[in-house]
Amino acid sequence: MSAEPVRVDPDRAERLAEPGAAHLVEVRNLVKEFPIRGGILNRTIAVVQAVSGVSFDIRRGETLGLVGESGSGKTTVGRLMLRLIEPTSGTVRFDGADITYIHGGHLKPIRRRMQIIFQDPFASLDPRAPIGDSIGEGLRIHQIGSQAERREKVRRMMDLVGLSPYHARRYPHEFSGGQRQRIGIARALVVEPDLLVCDEPVSALDVSIQAQVLNLLKSLQRELDLTYLFIAHNMGVVEHISDRVAVMYLGKIVEVADRETTFRDPQHPYTQALLSAIPVPDPERRRRRVILKGDVPSPVNPPSGCRFNPRCQVRAELGGPAICAEQEPALLDLVPGQGHHQCACHFRGSGTAAPSTAAAGPASAASPAPGGATPAHGG
Numbered sequence: 587m588s589a590e591p592v593r594v595d596p597d598r599a600e601r602l603a604e605p606g607a608a609h610l611v612e613v614r615n616l617v618k619e620f621p622i623r624g625g626i627l628n629r630t631i632a633v634v635q636a637v638s639g640v641s642f643d644i645r646r647g648e649t650l651g652l653v654g655e656s657g658s659g660k661t662t663v664g665r666l667m668l669r670l671i672e673p674t675s676g677t678v679r680f681d682g683a684d685i686t687y688i689h690g691g692h693l694k695p696i697r698r699r700m701q702i703i704f705q706d707p708f709a710s711l712d713p714r715a716p717i718g719d720s721i722g723e724g725l726r727i728h729q730i731g732s733q734a735e736r737r738e739k740v741r742r743m744m745d746l747v748g749l750s751p752y753h754a755r756r757y758p759h760e761f762s763g764g765q766r767q768r769i770g771i772a773r774a775l776v777v778e779p780d781l782l783v784c785d786e787p788v789s790a791l792d793v794s795i796q797a798q799v800l801n802l803l804k805s806l807q808r809e810l811d812l813t814y815l816f817i818a819h820n821m822g823v824v825e826h827i828s829d830r831v832a833v834m835y836l837g838k839i840v841e842v843a844d845r846e847t848t849f850r851d852p853q854h855p856y857t858q859a860l861l862s863a864i865p866v867p868d869p870e871r872r873r874r875r876v877i878l879k880g881d882v883p884s885p886v887n888p889p890s891g892c893r894f895n896p897r898c899q900v901r902a903e904l905g906g907p908a909i910c911a912e913q914e915p916a917l918l919d920l921v922p923g924q925g926h927h928q929c930a931c932h933f934r935g936s937g938t939a940a941p942s943t944a945a946a947g948p949a950s951a952a953s954p955a956p957g958g959a960t961p962a963h964g965g
């Protein structure tokens with residue numbers, strides 16, 4: 587299979603673009619702090635601010651791409667959404683119900699409806715169990731169907747993901763990376779969930795196999811009416827699968843837009859830097875290369891103001907305006923009230939101060955960014 591982009595069904599695109607399209611997931615002000623304990627008294631000596639006030643919606647049937655460098659909090663967001671861990675604060679609503687603090691018997695039916703696949707499906711497969719048993723495990727846990735019905739469901743699901751029924755008796759080590767991811771997908775989808783969190787599912791695969799797995803996920807989404815949160819550290823991977831993209835940096839969402847806007851007209855300097863790392867075949871559209879300086883700072887002690895400020899190429903080009911280090915930029919609509927494109931930057935990467943900062947003292951004194959301050963527009 588070639589690496590060509592997945593085709594978008596126009597009806598589906600139109601349906602998802604409706605402003606009133608129902609949300610399957612609504613996340614509000616989600617915060618997750620992990621205490622680090624130490625010393626002889628095992629006291630909390632530091633706190634990892636893994637997720638720091640994240641809000642987003644996922645519409646029924648869409649794929650929301652969640653992208654950012656390693657350590658930005660993507661996996662933690664996925665685990666919070668699935669209620670695998672409890673947030674420090676904030677809420678998660680699933681299909682209209684607040685599931686943030688439900689437990690036990692109330693959580694079990696929700697668990698069936700939200701599944702996850704990982705970068706390394708091997709880790710979640712029992713090496714001593716034939717893969718048919720691993721795929722059917724969720725059916726047994728949730729007591730779905732008779733034994734014969736479960737066998738039939740497993741067989742159908744294997745067929746859907748491109749595995750032959752005779753594979754059911756084989757063991758995980760007998761499969762290639764791409765086939766193991768198919769096993770992981772079958773295992774997650776056999777219980778007929780509504781939502782699938784895909785946590786870097788192709789990051790460990792060869793590029794040619796990546797395209798196969800992405801295309802499989804796309805066709806399964808159409809066939810089974812699934813909603814995806816698709817996590818990746820690489821913009822190139824989310825481009826092929828997402829309807830909308832949320833960009834995350836050090837525990838915060840810095841930009842959200844539909845796929846076309848994200849790739850054609852990114853506004854946040856971090857999004858622009860991530861995008862400049864992926865090759866563009868069309869020389870007319872070639873982006874200016876932005877090399878991100880250094881690593882993601884520690885979430886134990888994140889930078890003040892805008893968390894991206896020590897690495898921000900636009901701030902550097904503006905001569906280091908103080909507001910970037912003093913005031914945290916809010917995630918705001920670029921066109922007020924429209925809600926299609928949100929960005930958290932005092933300068934929005936476009937060289938003009940956002941209305942929120944126009945009266946903010948130091949920032950209003952900063953000169954507008956030169957044209958070159960918008961790398962993604964270059965070319």
Ligand SMILES: Nc1ncnc2c1ncn2[C@@H]1O[C@H](COP(=O)(O)OP(=O)(O)O)[C@@H](O)[C@H]1O
Pocket residue numbers: 620634635636654655656657658659660661662663885
């Ligand atoms: N259980 C945990 N205890 C302490 N720190 C954690 C835990 N889980 C994640 N972290 C930290 O939270 C931050 C975000 O992690 P993660 O959500 O895995 O990011 P990503 O998936 O974007 O790479 C990282 O600094 C990570 O080390």
Ligand code: SF4
Pocket residue numbers: 854855856892893894895896898899900901910915930931932933934935
């Ligand atoms: S607020 Fe300042 S530091 Fe943050 S992204 Fe915008 S220009 Fe860069």
Ligand SMILES: [Mg+2]
Pocket residue numbers: 660661662
């Ligand atoms: Mg992760």
